[in-house]
Amino acid sequence: GAVVSQHPSWVICKSGTSVKIECRSLDFQATTMFWYRQFPKQSLMLMATSNEGSKATYEQGVEKDKFLINHASLTLSTLTVTSAHPEDSSFYICSGLAGPVGQFFGPGTRLTVL
C-alpha cells in the first residue's frame, strides 16, 4: 500500500509556542491530504482538507488562524499549531489520498503542550 510519513512522531512544547508537523507521501503523489485529530479513546475527527497549491478547507469549529496548513508540493503538507495551549495536546494524524483506493494514513504525531 501507499506509504505516508509524519515528522516528528512526538513533540513537547511550552504553552504559547508554535509547532510544525510535516506529512509526506513517500511513494505516491497526493494532490489532496487530510489532517485529523484524535483524543484518547476517541475516533478520528477531520480538521481540514489540504489541496496542493490552494488554500485548505477547514471543518466547522476548527480555527484556521490557529491551525495553519500548507500544501506546497504533491508530496508534502504541513500543519502548524500556533500559540499552542494545553488543550491542543492531542494525536495529530495526516492522510494522503491515493486515487480511488482511498486515504492512507501517517503514523501520527503526539503533541503535548505544557
Place this chain on the structure above:
Amino acid sequence: EDQVTQSPEALRLQEGESSSLNCSYTVSGLRGLFWYRQDPGKGPEFLFTLYSAGEEKEKERLKATLTKKESFLHITAPKPEDSATYLCAVQVDAASKLTFGTGTRLQVTL
C-alpha cells in the same frame, strides 16, 4: 447528518473464537465504506474498501461485507496479533472526506 455507529465498543475473544464487528451508517449517499485497523499510538492501517451492497472482500482472517444499512467485519479464528481497534468510515462526497465511527477495541487472548 451523516452518522456512523460501531458496535460493540469493545470485544474480548479467545484465540480461535470467531466473531463479527458491526458498522451501521445513515448517510445521504454512500460513495464508499472503509475499514481500518489502528494499533495504540499509531495511524490507521487500510484494510478494505466496499462500494456497493452485496460486495465482499477478504484478507487473511478478515472478511468485510456491505448492505444498504451496515457493514460487518468478520474475524475467523482470530489470533492475539489481531488485537487492535477496528475503525469504519464512510465517504459521501466527491471530496473524498471520511466520517469515522468510534471504533471497536478488539482483544484476543490465548
